[in-house]
Amino acid sequence: MTGRCVNNDGADTSIGRLLCHDCEQRLQDHLARIGEEITPLLLIATKQASVNMQGGDGHAAPAEAPSPLRDDMWELYCQTERLMRQLAVRFDYQRAADPDTTVAALTRAALADPDPLLSCGDVLGWYEDIVDLSEGIHIAVNPAKPRIAFGACPGCGGVVWGDPDEQDGECAGCGERVNRRAVADRLLARLIVSEVRGTPAELSDECAKAGIRIPASTIRSWTSRGRLRCDADGMLNLSELVPLLRRRANYGIQERPS
Numbered sequence: 001m002t003g004r005c006v007n008n009d010g011a012d013t014s015i016g017r018l019l020c021h022d023c024e025q026r027l028q029d030h031l032a033r034i035g036e037e038i039t040p041l042l043l044i045a046t047k048q049a050s051v052n053m054q055g056g057d058g059h060a061a062p063a064e065a066p067s068p069l070r071d072d073m074w075e076l077y078c079q080t081e082r083l084m085r086q087l088a089v090r091f092d093y094q095r096a097a098d099p100d101t102t103v104a105a106l107t108r109a110a111l112a113d114p115d116p117l118l119s120c121g122d123v124l125g126w127y128e129d130i131v132d133l134s135e136g137i138h139i140a141v142n143p144a145k146p147r148i149a150f151g152a153c154p155g156c157g158g159v160v161w162g163d164p165d166e167q168d169g170e171c172a173g174c175g176e177r178v179n180r181r182a183v184a185d186r187l188l189a190r191l192i193v194s195e196v197r198g199t200p201a202e203l204s205d206e207c208a209k210a211g212i213r214i215p216a217s218t219i220r221s222w223t224s225r226g227r228l229r230c231d232a233d234g235m236l237n238l239s240e241l242v243p244l245l246r247r248r249a250n251y252g253i254q255e256r257p258s
């Protein structure tokens, strides 16, 4: 008999199953991820690894003796191990009762023969517990990285924030996804038609208004190295800065500035 997925997503189930195909796949993906991340979690819980990879040089002298376990991580590990052993005993996986069988081995056993789990009457309960633990573990071993400001949004002028390793950021003003290169390029396109002239400090201010950080000292050094021409009165054209800024923006992303 087919019916609707017990996970309430409105999808149909196959004969003899309570979860739809997508939910079954998700359950198996979460089991696989628990298998991959349980060892990193255990290392963090027992403080053999740090999620930030900091303080590993052995020189820092802690003011107090640290607790040998990180309690929240250890608790998460124990909950996962308990659930996976219950699952293994219930569905009679190989070496289920052996205390030396690791959690990773139990997830592999569950994935090797998922049918008993997927066709049991309380599959939704297992699904919810497994997804909860998997998500807790994933956050514990992959803490969010601090985001950086890429620059001003060409659309609304808001700040575009992004992951330091990513090409796309998100504008805090309009919510638009903006490529970090586009932040610089579109702003530079606006500057190139500008007829503003000024001293290095004035041009630096003008760039700042457009969302590009360029210190006056850098502009001065470009002038003294002959890369930028100033008029007899010591004034510079903003539009002439653009090729240098573009080169600098590109260096900033992929290469080191020379």
Ligand SMILES: [Zn+2]
Pocket (backbone or CB within 6 Å): 005, 006, 007, 008, 009, 011, 019, 020, 021, 022, 023, 024
């Ligand atoms: Zn479903």
Ligand SMILES: [Zn+2]
Pocket (backbone or CB within 6 Å): 153, 154, 155, 156, 157, 158, 171, 172, 173, 174, 175, 176
């Ligand atoms: Zn915006």
